[in-house]
Amino acid sequence: MTENNFWLKKMEISVSEAEKRTVRNAMNMQETYTAYLIETRSVEHTDGQSVLTDSLWRRYSEFELLRNYLLVYYPHIVVPPLPEKRAEFVWHKLSADNMDPDFVERRRIGLENFLLRVASHPILCRDKIFYLFLTQEGNWKETVNETGFQLKADSRLKALNATFRVKNPDKRFTDLKHYSDELQSVISHLLRVRARVADRLYGVYKVHGNYGRVFSEWSAIEKEMGDGLQSAGHHMDVYASSIDDILEDEEHYADQLKEYLFYAEALRAVCRKHELMQYDLEMAAQDLASKKQQCEELATGTVRTFSLKGMTTKLFGQETPEQREARIKVLEEQINEGEQQLKSKNLEGREFVKNAWADIERFKEQKNRDLKEALISYAVMQISMCKKGIQVWTNAKECFSKM
């Protein structure tokens, strides 16, 4: 794994093809799914030529497995998201069918993007399971499952809405969690409205196609006006059909936004992890404090804290000094253990905060760069659309002028 530090510079990864497959599943039913071809090329130093080193097929669920594994083993990393499982934020002409070729194509690009993101991440790129994902077709699923990562997973991370009363969270993470919630909300809103805008724009362009037909019919009864009308009508048809390509391009912009919508979730997961660690730490500290208190009370004979033992003692009679000694001993052991645990938890917590924040800073810069690029390309798309509009109407105007 020594070469993995500079993966992207030496390796080229691409998801080059998608193929529909039908197979009989565990319940002996026909299942159709799409498989994606992942090709890895190694770039030779000397002549810059790339040589195909690995090529295998994976389906979406395997990508999901990979990501879930990464989430468990790298909780302090903002793990790149996968493209959406089902088509959402669709406007009426866009298919919501997972088998639709346009959807498959956009997903292929999204999956490639995911792999490139992981491969260019300074820490994730070194992961063995990731390496095997790209190189070992058979048995990979078994290998991942053998890591036992599902057992390591903190189920509480899935319970997104459960609140944990944390007394001293790192404020940066609290703020970041708010930010990721708001980012999710605003990008969802944006994508929903954009889909409606696309729908309406489509309508406007398509109705102009009707001009083409009626101008043609009208030109039939005219003498001098006929030619001008007829050719103008043709331009109206061109105008009407131009919207299909325009909106297809815009889908790429929507996909870029979606990636960050899903990234917001990943960001939230890291904040959540910190919250949970902090919670566990505070609980452990609390538990330790109460045990110490208990110990003290047992030693001095005063009962200030409620304990089950205390209650049962009251109900069933006093305990013997030997019993008390035994209990103190047990507590002291527990306290020792507890102090060790607290120390290590504290250390873990601080390590986590340090590493997580480093990755978050990296992520922020990436996000700002990427989204700026996305906005620029969106503006460029709009400019192109305006220029096309000007062209078509100028042509039509010329035809009208010849009437």
Added chain:
Amino acid sequence: SSRAEFDLPEYSVRRRYQDFDWLRNKLEESQPTHLIPPLPEKFVVKGVVDRFSEEFVETRRKALDKFLKRITDHPVLSFNEHFNVFLTAKDLNAYKKQGITLLTRVGESVKHVTSGYKLRSRPLEFAAIGEYLDTFALKLGTIDRIAQRIIKEEIEYLVELREYGPVYSTWSALEGELAEPLEGVSACIGNCSTALEELTDDMTEDFLPVLREYILYADSMKSVLKKRDQVQAEYEAKLEAVALRKEDRPKVPTDVEKCQDRMECFNADLKADMERWQNNKRQDFRQLLMGMADKNIQYYEKCLMAWESIIPLLQEKQENKWQVH
């Protein structure tokens, strides 16, 4: 005006829509063999359109101006006495009350044409005109519906845009380095929305009314064609009656002569007016459609400018201006 019938070179008078309506009726009455230009629609559904709104008044004013110009350009109608009075009289109502019906020679005779006669067949050239007008009105009706539909779709698009732009603003408030670019995009979309609103307003005010006027024009022209048919029918019937009565041969009675005269005048006037109408129609539509194309070009140019101006803002390297969020 430099014409002899007008006492003064310039006049300025106030007129209401109903005065225009009166004028048109008088013209139809006194010049039945000619094509009288249409007026903008008389009845306006209350509550749907504000009769006192600036846009409505302006649209009507332009249509009424066009109406007068068309009459002015007409070699016969422009000399009509009613028209003269309309343009000059200080107190038009007094004149109206006089109930003066100035009929031209032809007008007088056409007025008395009985409508009982049925025309066997229209001469080819007038049949062609009739067919043309039918198809023409039909196509214009379709274009009117398409134009209305486009405006409707554009307005719905505008509604969505007006929600879309501000979301970028909301997002901008969350960000640091991206705040300016996002705000810029929001403003840009706002500008495009305004440009779109201007386009739909222009189309509603300038394009649709002219289309509708031409449909009304075609309708009134078809009724003139029918009147012509009646005149011809009467002539043919009377001629036939005479042919059956052998006494008056070979001399054709003056009665029938008058009918023939009437018919030939009507045909001549109508043919001349049709030619003039075709020419004007071609110019009017040329101007109308070029105007429509122009407005769309202007809309796209405004949007283009907005988006082009934002590119430098988006590409700007923020020199640690903001805390990296």
